[in-house]
Amino acid sequence: MDLHVLNSFLLEDIQNPSHPSEFSNYDEYGVLILRLPEQKETIIKVESFAFIIDKEEVFIYNREKMDIEKLGKVDDLNSFLDLKIDHLIKLMQQFHYKIDMLEESLYEEKLSDDFMQEWMYYKKNISLIHRVLFHSALAYEQFFSFIKKKDCFDLMAFDDLLEHMERVKNLAHSAIEKLDNLYDFYRAKVDEKMNKNIYYLTMISGVFLPLTLITGFFGMNTGGLPFIDDPNGTLKAISIALVSEVFLIIPIVIMNNKKIKRFSLKKKS
Numbered sequence: 384m385d386l387h388v389l390n391s392f393l394l395e396d397i398q399n400p401s402h403p404s405e406f407s408n409y410d411e412y413g414v415l416i417l418r419l420p421e422q423k424e425t426i427i428k429v430e431s432f433a434f435i436i437d438k439e440e441v442f443i444y445n446r447e448k449m450d451i452e453k454l455g456k457v458d459d460l461n462s463f464l465d466l467k468i469d470h471l472i473k474l475m476q477q478f479h480y481k482i483d484m485l486e487e488s489l490y491e492e493k494l495s496d497d498f499m500q501e502w503m504y505y506k507k508n509i510s511l512i513h514r515v516l517f518h519s520a521l522a523y524e525q526f527f528s529f530i531k532k533k534d535c536f537d538l539m540a541f542d543d544l545l546e547h548m549e550r551v552k553n554l555a556h557s558a559i560e561k562l563d564n565l566y567d568f569y570r571a572k573v574d575e576k577m578n579k580n581i582y583y584l585t586m587i588s589g590v591f592l593p594l595t596l597i598t599g600f601f602g603m604n605t606g607g608l609p610f611i612d613d614p615n616g617t618l619k620a621i622s623i624a625l626v627s628e629v630f631l632i633i634p635i636v637i638m639n640n641k642k643i644k645r646f647s648l649k650k651k652s
Contacts, residue, residue, distance in 0.1 A: 397433040397444050404515075404522035408529055412437045415460075415526045417519050419467050420512045422474055427508040429515055434460055457530065461540050464523075468547045471512065475554040478509055482561050489569060498569065506562050513555035520548040586635060593627035 393414060396402045407414045413436040421430050433444040435451065441460045442451045454460060482505060488494055495501075527541050601608060601620050610616025 397435075398446075398449070400431040400446065402431065404519040406522045406525040406529065413526070413529055415522065417464070417522060418515050419464075419519060420471065420515050421467070422470070427511055429511070436460070458540065461544055465540075465544050465547070468544060468551060471516075471551045472547065472554070475509075475512070475551055475558065478505060478558055479554065479561075481505065482558060482565070486561070486565055489565065489572070492572075494569075502562060502566060502569070506559070509555050509558045509562070513552060513559060516548060516552040516555065520545070520552055523548060589631060589635070590628065593631055594624050597624045597627065 390409070393407065393409075396416065397414065402416055402418075404418050405416055415434040415436065416431065417434075418429050418431045420427050422428075431446075434454070435442040435444075436457065439456055441454045441457055443454045443463075444450075445452050454463060481501075485498070485501060485505075489498075523545055527545055530541060531538060597620060601610075610619055613619065
C-alpha cells in the first residue's frame, strides 16, 4: 500500500501525532488510530500509532520515515498491541504498589518531605493513562466490532486484548480513587496538626495576657499609680500577676482534663 492511495484528509489524521484515537471504516480499507501511554524512564509519554487494515493485511505508519510499512496480518496487529497493553498493566501494578507504600507511610506517620511531590507525580501520570485509555478502548471496541463480521480472525485474542485495555482503565480509575482518598486523609492530618499548633499558641498567649496587662498598666508614665511610693510595690504587683495567672490557668487545666478523659474513653472503647 502507498501513501498516495489514502484520502488526503485521512492522511493528515494519520500524520498528526496528536490526533485522538478513532477507527474509520472505508470501502477498501479501515484505519485505526490509537494513542497509547508509554513509560520513558520516569516520564509517561503518549505515543500515536496509525494502522491501515487492507483486507487481511495490516500496515503501520512510521513517523520517523514518514512512510507506511507492512506490519503483517491482522493477528500481528493484535500481538503488537498486546505487548504494549501488557507493559501498561505491569506499570499500573507498580503504581498501585507505590501508592500502597505511600498510604502506609501516612498511616504510620512516617511522612517524607516529598509526600506531595510523589502524590502529584502519581496523580498526573495515572490520570493521563486513564484519559488516554478511555478513548483508545472506545476506538479499539469499534475496530473489534468491525472484524467480528469476518470469520477469518481469532476473535478470542482480540476480545482478550479489549478486556486488557479495560483492565488498565479500571486499574487507573481505582488508583485515582486511592490517591483522592489519600489526599483527603493527608489534608485532615495537616489540618489537625495546624489546629493543635494554633491551640497551643492561643494557650500561651492566654497565659501571658495577665502579665502583659499588669506590666503595661504599671509601666504607664502617669501619676497616681498604686504602689509608687510603697517599698514593697514590686512584690505586690508580682503577687497580683501570679494570682491572676492562677485564676486563668485553673479553667484551662480543667478543660484539658476533660478532653484527655474523653480521648481515653474513646481509645478504650
